[in-house]
Amino acid sequence: MAYKRDKMERIKTILKSAVKLAEDLEATAIIVSGDISLDGIDTDIPVFFSSRRTKSIIDHLVSTSKAREEKVRGVADDITQQATGKIDHLEDLSATEYMLGELEMGLVVGVIETTDSIGIIVHNLEDNRLVQSLKTCEERVPAEVMRTVLKIAFDISSTGREGKPVGTAFILGDVEEVMARSHQIILNPYAGHRDEDRDLLNKKNWESVKEFSQLDGVFVISDDGKMEAAGRYLDIDARDIRLDKGLGGRHVSAAAITRDTVAIAITVSESGGLIHIYMDGKELMSIESTQRAMFCTLQEDKNEN
Secondary structure (H helix, E strand, O other): OHHHHHHHHHHHHHHHHHHHHHHHOOOOEEEEEOOOOOOOOOOOOOEEEEOOOOOOHHHHHHHOOOOHHHHHHHHHHHHHHHHHHHHHHHHHHHHHHHHOOOOOOOEEEEEEEOOOOEEEEEEEHHHOHHHHHHHHHOOOOOHHHHHHHHHHHHHHHHHOEOOEOOOEEEEEOOHHHHHHOEEEOOOOOOOOOOHHHOEOOOHHHHHHHHHHOOOOOEEEEOOOOEEEEEEEEEOOOOOOOOOOOOOOHHHHHHHHHHHHOOOEEEEEOOOOOOEEEEEOOEEEEEEOOOOOOEEEOOOOOOOOO
């Protein structure tokens, strides 16, 4: 009991240090990865939680029968592996929340917990590979439109439609050229509708997109966020497109249309829900986990005098 109490006190001291560091650095957010409670700690900085368990180092010690020094080296390697995995996860999570408009650009302070260790890291979103890739996309498609389509893609990836996984693709920008290199395989459900009913920047129109995501074909979206078409088939020669094995025709054709136009393509895999972004015929980024962080505020309610 005393050991558990001492451990909780140590963790609380580390957490207080993390919060102070975040405040001193004027960090935009704190992200906690692990089963850690921040009860009793007060800060105005937004806090996000993500739980991700890792294998215990004790498992390694019990299962190995090597010499003592090899055990120590194995423990060190295991700590490094666990911490690296947690750091990568936290960096990707930071980028995800930034891409979806929940985090501002700047420093993020992370508290990472493995089964046997706890640590503090500082991550600069300016240096994040996913954020840098997103900025490249925003040179062609406005940031607000890009983030809106990503939000919809994340929803489709995580929830599918009516409990079933769904795969789809969004082609953003260069509408005239994209339409010239494609044709309808069904009647275009957006044809003849008012601009306000096709505007993705209006959240009330998202449900129709999710519904039509079950259709074969791709969505075509203008660079101002208007849905131009759904159920569109890309007439494109994709024989020279080289993607990772396992990615099907939807990904290949989406990548190919970005080779022949200045459009950006965002695909959602039906199997696994992975999100891929293509530009200039190549994969710009891949988001393997669409896990979101849970937002929480630690600011205590203060009664006005």
